[in-house]
Amino acid sequence: MSDIADRVKKIVVEHLGVEAEKVTENANFIDDLGADSLDTVELVMAFEEEFNVEIPDDAAETIQTVGDAIKFLEKNSA
Amino acid sequence: MRRVVVTGLGMVTPLGSGVDITWRRLIEGQSGAARVEAFDVSDLPCRIACSIPLGNAGEGAFDADAYVEPKEQRKVDPFIVYAMAASAQALDDADWHPTSYEDQAATGVLIGSGIGGIGGIYDASVTLFEKGPRRISPFFIPGRIINLASGQVSIAHGLKGPNHAVVTACSTGAHAVGDAARLIALGDADVMLAGGAESPINRLSLAGFAACRALSTGFNDRPQQASRPYDRDRDGFVMGEGAGILVLEEYEHAKARGARIYAEVVGYGLSGDAYHITSPSPDGDGAFRCMSAAVKRAGIAPAEIDYINAHGTSTPLGDELELKAVERLLGEAEGVSMSSTKSATGHLLGAAGAIEAIFSVLAIRDQIVPPTLNLDNPSVETAIDLVPHEAKRRKVDVVLSNSFGFGGTNASLILRRVA
Numbered sequence: 244m245s246d247i248a249d250r251v252k253k254i255v256v257e258h259l260g261v262e263a264e265k266v267t268e269n270a271n272f273i274d275d276l277g278a279d280s281l282d283t284v285e286l287v288m289a290f291e292e293e294f295n296v297e298i299p300d301d302a303a304e305t306i307q308t309v310g311d312a313i314k315f316l317e318k319n320s321a
Numbered sequence: 322m323r324r325v326v327v328t329g330l331g332m333v334t335p336l337g338s339g340v341d342i343t344w345r346r347l348i349e350g351q352s353g354a355a356r357v358e359a360f361d362v363s364d365l366p367c368r369i370a371c372s373i374p375l376g377n378a379g380e381g382a383f384d385a386d387a388y389v390e391p392k393e394q395r396k397v398d399p400f401i402v403y404a405m406a407a408s409a410q411a412l413d414d415a416d417w418h419p420t421s422y423e424d425q426a427a428t429g430v431l432i433g434s435g436i437g438g439i440g441g442i443y444d445a446s447v448t449l450f451e452k453g454p455r456r457i458s459p460f461f462i463p464g465r466i467i468n469l470a471s472g473q474v475s476i477a478h479g480l481k482g483p484n485h486a487v488v489t490a491c492s493t494g495a496h497a498v499g500d501a502a503r504l505i506a507l508g509d510a511d512v513m514l515a516g517g518a519e520s521p522i523n524r525l526s527l528a529g530f531a532a533c534r535a536l537s538t539g540f541n542d543r544p545q546q547a548s549r550p551y552d553r554d555r556d557g558f559v560m561g562e563g564a565g566i567l568v569l570e571e572y573e574h575a576k577a578r579g580a581r582i583y584a585e586v587v588g589y590g591l592s593g594d595a596y597h598i599t600s601p602s603p604d605g606d607g608a609f610r611c612m613s614a615a616v617k618r619a620g621i622a623p624a625e626i627d628y629i630n631a632h633g634t635s636t637p638l639g640d641e642l643e644l645k646a647v648e649r650l651l652g653e654a655e656g657v658s659m660s661s662t663k664s665a666t667g668h669l670l671g672a673a674g675a676i677e678a679i680f681s682v683l684a685i686r687d688q689i690v691p692p693t694l695n696l697d698n699p700s701v702e703t704a705i706d707l708v709p710h711e712a713k714r715r716k717v718d719v720v721l722s723n724s725f726g727f728g729g730t731n732a733s734l735i736l737r738r739v740a
Contacts, residue, residue, distance in 0.1 A: 260392030
């Protein structure tokens with residue numbers, strides 16, 4: 244598992260208050276991890292802060308699973 | 322109009338989490354005041370407050386995790402957490418947990434706050450300044466605005482009746498109880514969770530209230546002596562935090578389900594001073610008309626009042642004006658006791674009227690009136706028993722509770738023993 248994947252999963256566990264085992268790459272924030280639309284906005288903000296990137300709104304809308312976030316950040320973070 | 326009774330109580334106060342511990346300590350004459358340790362107060366004129374005992378602070382300490390998940394606490398200001406905790410306690414106490422659609426729709430929430438999430442607004446302002454708008458959380462607004470106490474409580478318990486909030490400074494809690502009682506009396510709901518919540522203890526609030534010259538500044542080295550209503554050495558109020566919530570219920574509804582009835586809400590009066598933004602009207606007329614309206618609504622004679630839970634914040638001006646207005650109301654009436662429980666709890670602002678309504682209910686239940694602490698030398702002579710230092714056992718059938726707020730907004734409640 245990449246360093247980025249570890250950091251993403253840690254943020255998801257902290258923000259959504261879910262158990263680490265549930266945070267698989269296929270897990271959907273809303274359907275599987277109990278997030279609502281505001282939670283996902285805050286998650287994206289937390290990713291931006293942690294990885295020092297800006298995630299535009301149209302890109303944020305495509306980040307629906309843990310794997311989506313990892314892929315985006317692997318491609319776009321320095 | 323339909324009769325309204327009190328069937329459940331819940332509170333989180335500087336004297337502890339829960340009605341029993343708070344009431345016991347209040348009757349014992351304990352004070353909740355201490356030097357503020359949670360943040361730097363070295364440059365503030367007032368360095369003391371009545372804070373809620375947290376975590377491992379011993380018996381009565383408030384464990385927020387028992388009421389609200391940690392990840393949800395993070396999203397809201399503490400006044401919402403206090404409101405949710407006190408509401409859960411009150412619903413348990415009333416044994417009212419509606420599950421049918423009809424019962425849920427007949428149960429509403431009316432919780433107010435004087436200021437709401439001022440701590441979180443301050444923090445977000447700093448974030449905006451330092452990091453820009455993209456770092457403002459989506460939970461910033463819904464975690465700070467005042468009616469989200471009522472909103473969160475309704476969501477947590479499935480209460481689908483009227484969902485409302487009051488914002489009238491230090492009269493908020495009393496207005497919330499009075500307005501909720503009216504909603505039941507008029508048939509808009511059968512049960513209401515009503516009260517107030519406040520979390521004002523931070524640098525910004527202390528600086529702001531100190532600038533209004535409202536806070537005690539001369540007792541920083543003796544915090545427990547600072548709140549001293551009616552005493553000649555009083556010099557301002559001591560800020561407190563917490564929440565008080567009452568379950569109000571239509572009388573027949575309560576009887577039909579065999580609920581324990583603490584007392585009846587028989588009187589509610591409101592008035593405006595139309596005088597000044599922070600100072601009470603010097604003739605005390607607003608307070609007098611407010612109490613008179615409550616007495617008229619209750620259909621009682623002023624002489625029937627046994628105990629008055631005073632607004633009595635320990636400010637130089639306010640205490641004596643209230644006392645004069647009470648003397649005007651009572652005339653030659655003798656035998657009333659009047660105390661300010663803010664001498665022990667501090668001033669919980671928007672929650673004050675609610676916790677004091679609860680104390681009024683408990684005075685009726687236990688036939689005892691709580692003391693006015695630190696009243697060593699009354700600043701004026703009065704025939705009224707101000708209950709200095711120690712609680713007093715006595716007949717308590719009818720209680721008047723006063724609340725007066727910035728803007729000249731006044732509320733009085735009258736509660737009566739149900740035979």
